[in-house]
Amino acid sequence: MEGDIVQMGAYIGAGLACMGMGGAAVGVGNVAGNYLAGALRNPSAAASQTATLFIGIAFAEALGIFSFLVALLLMFAV
Amino acid sequence: MMTRPNRAMMRELEMASEAHTEEAGLVFHPMDQFIVKPLFGDGPVGMFTITNVTLWMGITILGIFALLVLGTRRRAVIPTRTQSIGELAYGFIYKMVEDVTGKDGVKYFPYIMTLFMFIVFANFVGLLPMSFTTTSHIAVTAVMAMAVFLAVTILGFVKNGAGFLGLFWVSSAPLALRPILALIEIISYFVRPVSHSIRLAGNMMAGHAVIKVFAGFAAITAIAPLSIVAITAMYGLEVLVSFIQAYVFTILTCVYLKDALHPAH
Amino acid sequence: MATETHEATTHSAATDGAAAATTHDAGHAAADAAHGAADAGPGMPQLDFSTFGNQIFWLLVTLVVIYIILSRFALPRIAAVLAERQGTITNDIAAAEDLKAKAVEAEAAYNQALADARVEASNIVAAAKADIQAELDQAIAKADTEIAAKSAEGEKAIAEIRATATxxxxxxxxxxxxxxxxxxxxxxxxxxxxxxxxxxxxx
Structure with missing residues (x-):
C-alpha cells in the first residue's frame, strides 16, 4: 500500500515534470523566431550567427531534456 | 505504465498461469533498447566483457575509418563523393575550431575532431533499427564531458596561471555586483559538464524512447498507420537532432576551450 | 525507498520461484529472466551502475582508436589533399592569369599591328599621292615648257612674218x-x- 502511494506520487510527478518540456518548446521557439526576425531584417549578417542560433537552441532545449529526464527518473528509478 | 505495473500484472498472472500472453498486447519497453548486455553468453557485465557497447562502438570506429581513411585513399584532387564528405567534415570542424577558439586553438583540432566524429557516428549508427545507441548513456557522455571539463580547466591554469580565475571575476561589472557574479559564474562553470553530458545523452535517449513508445502503439491495428507516420516523423527529427547534438557538443567544447585560452571576460 | 527495494528483491525472488516452479511458457520465462536481469538495478538502464565500468572502458578504447586513426592517417591525408587542391587551384589561377596576360598582350600586339598597318597604308597612299602629284607637276611643267616653246616659236614666226610684212x-x-x-x-x-x-x- 505504501509502495503504491509512492508509485502514484512518482507517476503524478512524472506527468508534472513533462510540463517543463512546454517551457523548453517556448524557449526554442523564441530563439528560432527571434533569429528569423533578425535574419530577415539583416540577411547579410544571418549566416555568421547560425552557430549562436544552435548554441541558444541547445541551451534552451537542454532544460527541456532535464525535465524529461526527471520524468524518466520518476517513472523508472524511484 | 512501463515495466513495473506490467511486472506486477505478470506476477498476478503467473498465478493464473495461462491467459497472460494475450494480456501483454500493448506493452511498452521503451528503455529496453538501452540495456547493456553481453554479446556472448549471459553472464554479468564486467569491465572487460564484450557487450553490445563494444559492438556498436566498433561499428562506429569502422564507419569513421571507412569515411575518413578508405574514402580518401585515392587522395584525388577532384574528390569522389565519399572523399568530399570526409573533406566537408574536416573543413567544418577545422573552421569551427578556428573561428571559435582562434588560431592558437587549432593545435587541439585533432582532439575535437575525435569527439565530433565519435559522437556524430555513434548518433547516426544508433538510428539504425535494432541498434544500440552508445551516446544515449550518461556514463559515456559524462566521461567525454568530464574529459573536456578537466582538460579545459587544467589547460586554463597551465596557460594562464592564476589569471584563469579572471574568468569568474567580471571586470566590466560594477564592483558591488562582482562577488555575486563570481558566485554565479563559478556555479555555471561547474554545471557545464553536467549539462554538457546530459544534453547529449538526454536528447538521444528521449528521441529513441519516444520512437519506441510510438512503435508500441502500432500493436493496435486502428492506430497503427498513425503510429507509423509518427515514427517516420520522429525518425526524421532524430536524424536532425543527431547531427545538431554532435555539433552542439563540439561547438561547446570549442567555446570552453576558448575560455581556457583567453580567459579575459 | 527502502520498502521499494525490499519489494523489488522479494519480487525478483518471487519471479524466480514462479519461473522455477511453474515453467509454463519457455519463451516467456526467458524474456522474464532477461527482464529480471535488466531490472536488477534501477529501472533505467542508464542508471545501472554495474555497467558503467564496461561502458567507460570501451569508450576510452574507442576514443583512443579513433584518435590514432584520425591523427595518424585521416587528418594528415585530408590536410595534404586540401593543401594540394589549394595549390592546384592557385596554380590554375596563376596559369589562367598568365594566359589572360598573354591574351591582353596579343590583343595589344594586334592593335599595334593594325595601327601600324593603318599608318603604313596612309603613308603608301600619301606617297602614291605625292608621286602622282610629282608626276603631274612634271607633266604640267613639261607641257608648260612645251607650250611656252611653241608659243615662243609662234611669236617668233609672227614677228618674222610681221617683219617681213613691214x-x-x-x-x-x-x-x-x-x-x-x-x-x-x-x-x-x-x-x-x-x-x-x-x-x-x-x-
Whole structure:
C-alpha cells in the first residue's frame, strides 16, 4: 500500500515534470523566431550567427531534456 | 505504465498461469533498447566483457575509418563523393575550431575532431533499427564531458596561471555586483559538464524512447498507420537532432576551450 | 525507498520461484529472466551502475582508436589533399592569369599591328599621292615648257612674218611712192622717199 502511494506520487510527478518540456518548446521557439526576425531584417549578417542560433537552441532545449529526464527518473528509478 | 505495473500484472498472472500472453498486447519497453548486455553468453557485465557497447562502438570506429581513411585513399584532387564528405567534415570542424577558439586553438583540432566524429557516428549508427545507441548513456557522455571539463580547466591554469580565475571575476561589472557574479559564474562553470553530458545523452535517449513508445502503439491495428507516420516523423527529427547534438557538443567544447585560452571576460 | 527495494528483491525472488516452479511458457520465462536481469538495478538502464565500468572502458578504447586513426592517417591525408587542391587551384589561377596576360598582350600586339598597318597604308597612299602629284607637276611643267616653246616659236614666226610684212610694206610703199612721184613727173630721190616712208611708217 505504501509502495503504491509512492508509485502514484512518482507517476503524478512524472506527468508534472513533462510540463517543463512546454517551457523548453517556448524557449526554442523564441530563439528560432527571434533569429528569423533578425535574419530577415539583416540577411547579410544571418549566416555568421547560425552557430549562436544552435548554441541558444541547445541551451534552451537542454532544460527541456532535464525535465524529461526527471520524468524518466520518476517513472523508472524511484 | 512501463515495466513495473506490467511486472506486477505478470506476477498476478503467473498465478493464473495461462491467459497472460494475450494480456501483454500493448506493452511498452521503451528503455529496453538501452540495456547493456553481453554479446556472448549471459553472464554479468564486467569491465572487460564484450557487450553490445563494444559492438556498436566498433561499428562506429569502422564507419569513421571507412569515411575518413578508405574514402580518401585515392587522395584525388577532384574528390569522389565519399572523399568530399570526409573533406566537408574536416573543413567544418577545422573552421569551427578556428573561428571559435582562434588560431592558437587549432593545435587541439585533432582532439575535437575525435569527439565530433565519435559522437556524430555513434548518433547516426544508433538510428539504425535494432541498434544500440552508445551516446544515449550518461556514463559515456559524462566521461567525454568530464574529459573536456578537466582538460579545459587544467589547460586554463597551465596557460594562464592564476589569471584563469579572471574568468569568474567580471571586470566590466560594477564592483558591488562582482562577488555575486563570481558566485554565479563559478556555479555555471561547474554545471557545464553536467549539462554538457546530459544534453547529449538526454536528447538521444528521449528521441529513441519516444520512437519506441510510438512503435508500441502500432500493436493496435486502428492506430497503427498513425503510429507509423509518427515514427517516420520522429525518425526524421532524430536524424536532425543527431547531427545538431554532435555539433552542439563540439561547438561547446570549442567555446570552453576558448575560455581556457583567453580567459579575459 | 527502502520498502521499494525490499519489494523489488522479494519480487525478483518471487519471479524466480514462479519461473522455477511453474515453467509454463519457455519463451516467456526467458524474456522474464532477461527482464529480471535488466531490472536488477534501477529501472533505467542508464542508471545501472554495474555497467558503467564496461561502458567507460570501451569508450576510452574507442576514443583512443579513433584518435590514432584520425591523427595518424585521416587528418594528415585530408590536410595534404586540401593543401594540394589549394595549390592546384592557385596554380590554375596563376596559369589562367598568365594566359589572360598573354591574351591582353596579343590583343595589344594586334592593335599595334593594325595601327601600324593603318599608318603604313596612309603613308603608301600619301606617297602614291605625292608621286602622282610629282608626276603631274612634271607633266604640267613639261607641257608648260612645251607650250611656252611653241608659243615662243609662234611669236617668233609672227614677228618674222610681221617683219617681213613691214619690210614688204616699206618696199611696196617706197616703190609706190617712187612710182607716184615718177608718174607725177618729178624725179624721185630715192633717199628722200625712203626717209619719208620710214618716218611715215614710224609715225
Amino acid at each position: 619690210a614688204a610694206v616699206k618696199t611696196v610703199s617706197k616703190d609706190v611712192a617712187k612710182e607716184l612721184i615718177t608718174s607725177m613727173g618729178a624725179t624721185a630721190d630715192a633717199k628722200t622717199v625712203t626717209a619719208a616712208v620710214t618716218a611715215r611708217m614710224k609715225g
